[in-house]
Amino acid sequence: MQRALVVTTRSAEETRIVGAALAAMLLPGDVVSLSGDLGAGKTVFVQGLAGALGVEHRVTSPSFTIVHQYNGRYPVVHLDVYRLDSFQEVLDLGFEEFLDSSAIVVVEWGEAIGPLLPRKHLAVDLWRGDPDSEDERLLVFRPHGPEWVRKVQSMRGTAETLLSAFSEDDSGQPRFRVTTEPISRDHRGPIGDVQEG
Amino acid sequence: MLVLGIETSTPQASVAIGSEQGLVASAMVSRGASYNEFLLPAIEFCLKEASLGYRNLGAVAVSLGPGLFSGMRVGVATAKALAQTLSLPMVGLASLDLVAYDVRYSSKTICAVLDARRREVFYAFYRASPGGIQRMSSYRVEKPGQLAIGIASRPEEVLLVGNGALLYREMFEEIGSVVEIGTMNHAFPNAGALVELSLPRLFREDFDSPYELKPLYLRESARPIQWERIRERRSA
Numbered sequence: 001m002q003r004a005l006v007v008t009t010r011s012a013e014e015t016r017i018v019g020a021a022l023a024a025m026l027l028p029g030d031v032v033s034l035s036g037d038l039g040a041g042k043t044v045f046v047q048g049l050a051g052a053l054g055v056e057h058r059v060t061s062p063s064f065t066i067v068h069q070y071n072g073r074y075p076v077v078h079l080d081v082y083r084l085d086s087f088q089e090v091l092d093l094g095f096e097e098f099l100d101s102s103a104i105v106v107v108e109w110g111e112a113i114g115p116l117l118p119r120k121h122l123a124v125d126l127w128r129g130d131p132d133s134e135d136e137r138l139l140v141f142r143p144h145g146p147e148w149v150r151k152v153q154s155m156r157g158t159a160e161t162l163l164s165a166f167s168e169d170d171s172g173q174p175r176f177r178v179t180t181e182p183i184s185r186d187h188r189g190p191i192g193d194v195q196e197g
Numbered sequence: 198m199l200v201l202g203i204e205t206s207t208p209q210a211s212v213a214i215g216s217e218q219g220l221v222a223s224a225m226v227s228r229g230a231s232y233n234e235f236l237l238p239a240i241e242f243c244l245k246e247a248s249l250g251y252r253n254l255g256a257v258a259v260s261l262g263p264g265l266f267s268g269m270r271v272g273v274a275t276a277k278a279l280a281q282t283l284s285l286p287m288v289g290l291a292s293l294d295l296v297a298y299d300v301r302y303s304s305k306t307i308c309a310v311l312d313a314r315r316r317e318v319f320y321a322f323y324r325a326s327p328g329g330i331q332r333m334s335s336y337r338v339e340k341p342g343q344l345a346i347g348i349a350s351r352p353e354e355v356l357l358v359g360n361g362a363l364l365y366r367e368m369f370e371e372i373g374s375v376v377e378i379g380t381m382n383h384a385f386p387n388a389g390a391l392v393e394l395s396l397p398r399l400f401r402e403d404f405d406s407p408y409e410l411k412p413l414y415l416r417e418s419a420r421p422i423q424w425e426r427i428r429e430r431r432s433a
Contacts, residue, residue, distance in 0.1 A: 037431070081422070088418040091266040096314055097231060100208060100265075112422045115315070 005141040005152050007159060008129060008175045014167050015041045015126075015137055019048025021159035022124075025151040026053065028074045028102035031118055033110025036126030041137050042108055045126065049106065050076050062108065067093055075101065080108035090116060120145030122152065198255035200395055201240065201279070202388035205232045205272035206264025206292045206412075207311060207360065212239040213388035214247060214254070217396055220389050222247040227385075232271040240279075251283055258395035260386055261289040262413045263319040263336055264311060269412035277407040286404040288395045291413060293336060295386035296359045297323040298394050300379055301330045305354045310361035311386075313338050318361035319415060320344055329394070338415040341365035348372055360384040 009015045022032070026049075036042045043061040050059045054072035062068045062080040070076040077098045081090055090113050098105050099118060110117055121144050129136030143149045156176055163175065199221070202213045210232055213223035222243035226235050244250060259276035262269040273289070280287040296309035307323040307330065318341050322334040341361065348355050349372045357369055358379030366378050398404075 035427075035431070084422060085424075086419055086421050088420075090422075091418050092270075094231070094267040096265055097267055099314075109427070112424065112427050119316075 002142060002144070003178050003180050005156060006177050006179055007139040007141070007156075008173075009041075009137045009139060010133070010169045010171075011135050011167075012041060012044045014163060014169065015044045015139065016048030016051075017162045017166055018139055018155075018159050019045040019050075020052035021162050022122075022155050023049045023052035024158050025155050026074075026104050028104060029099075031099065031105045031107065031110070031121040033117060033121060033123045034106060034108045034126065035111050035123070037128075040126035040128060041139075042126060045124070045139070046078055046106055050078070053104065069103075075103035077101075077103045077105045078108075079106070081113055082109045087113060087116060120147060122148045198396070198399060199249070199253055200256045200258050200392045200399065201243075201254050202258045202260075202391035202395065203236065203240075203272045203276050204260040204292070204295065204386050204388040204391050205236060205268040206260050206262040207268065207385045208265065209385035209387075210235050210239075210268065210272075211385075211388040212236065212243055213392050214243045214249065215389065215392040216255075220392065221249070223387075223389055225387065232268050236271060236275055251279075254279075254283060254285060256395070256399050257283075257285050257287040258391050258399075259287065259289050259410070260292045260295060260388075260391055261410070262292050263313065263338065263415045264292050264386075264412075265314075266414075266418070269414075273410060273412050277410065280407045286399065286402070287407055287410065288398045288403070289405050289410045290391060290394055291321075291336060292386040293319060293321045293359075294323075294330065294332065295390040295394065296383065297321070297330050297332075298390050299383045299387070300356060300358050301325045303356045305356040305377065306333075306351070308344075308348065308355050308357045308362070310341075310344065310357055310359040310365075312359075312361040312364050313416070316340060317416075318344060318365065320359075320361065329397075336413060336415055341368050345369055345372055348376060358383050 007018055034042050047059045055070040057070050062078050067079040084090055123142040125140040127138040129138050141152045143152045199216050204211050209227040211225040214221050224239040224242050257276045257280045259272055293309040297307045310318050310320045313319045317338050319338050321336050323330045323332050345368050354375045356377045362378050369376050
């Protein structure tokens with residue numbers, strides 16, 4: 001299993017900041033797949049990402065409208081395949097053309113349409129964190145392809161800088177860990193119990 | 198007979214108007230604009246520049262792919278709508294036939310190869326025949342490596358043409374000197390070839406029904422998304 005970077009955020013604002021840190025690594029043609037239950041912070045993450053790419057339009061969830069297109073420094077296509085039932089419906093949206101355009105493509109529930117995703121992409125999985133905390137989230141970054149491994153490494157640096165500059169959290173608890181374990185609902189583990197990578 | 202040709206099944210979309218006396222207008226765009234933004238304005242541009250109106254058209258020819266999913270659908274839907282509204286006969290032809298037709302002067306076996314994305318190619322084999330080409334295989338979709346093995350096992354020289362041949366040229370060139378790769382100029386099916394190739398069928402009145410014509414989907418895309426599996430994975 002490929003190594004994943006797990007980032008713990010303790011507020012929606014922090015999730016937004018991590019989205020912005022990822023944006024700094026993105027180039028036209030890049031594909032980011034997002035997964036996460038309702039309220040996990042997918043939209044907030046994309047808001048941070050799109051804002052950092054210079055998108056001024058308000059970013060909302062595409063769950064019902066399916067595709068949103070924004071213009072920032074680069075075009076951003078934000079789509080959600082959750083309400084679709086077949087690969088054909090995804091293709092009907094012009095999915096392959098989005099991939100072919102010079103847009104950054106963020107696809108919510110991209111893991112469901114794995115065969116349609118390019119081999120090189122980034123999967124981001126959002127989970128609720130500590131059950132005692134309303135706001136804690138785990139953001140799991142899984143790079144597919146060597147370019148994405150590098151981008152995730154750079155993003156970590158940027159996210160550390162941005163979080164230490166802008167976050168109001170001063171608990172001093174570690175936020176980053178690298179794991180080769182699959183992350184699931186019941187496998188959160190206390191932060192710091194996995195060897196740092 | 199003036200024929201309107203529509204080819205939007207690859208990243209290079211084109212429209213052409215012509216008759217047995219030759220083309221009178223054409224428009225092409227590569228990438229950039231989306232098909233539905235390009236198509237109707239391009240048709241109107243061609244008509245206007247040739248001082249023609251929709252009423253002057255005698256038939257509609259459309260490329261059925263195989264190719265890009267939305268491109269094929271936009272092209273075929275637009276062609277059907279025009280044929281029905283203007284009461285024109287229509288014919289559909291395969292994109293691969295158009296690519297092969299472009300290099301019909303070669304005495305080698307022709308293999309038209311178009312990029313199918315997802316590391317696969319669409320292809321078919323042809324040979325030149327008097328006045329055109331003859332297809333010698335079905336339309337297929339495969340990994341380029343598999344196609345390369347198939348070509349390597351053939352006894353004759355093969356001319357590979359199309360953007361798929363260029364994209365995976367190193368793989369094909371490894372087969373050796375029996376393989377020749379067509380240039381960029383022939384990499385995409387074009388509406389001019391479509392008009393030309395449609396004329397014999399139109400004269401024979403070998404029309405396609407607008408109710409039955411549909412794109413050549415070589416891949417099964419009706420497969421349902423496995424939502425149950427995703428949910429199970431997440432709640433494991």
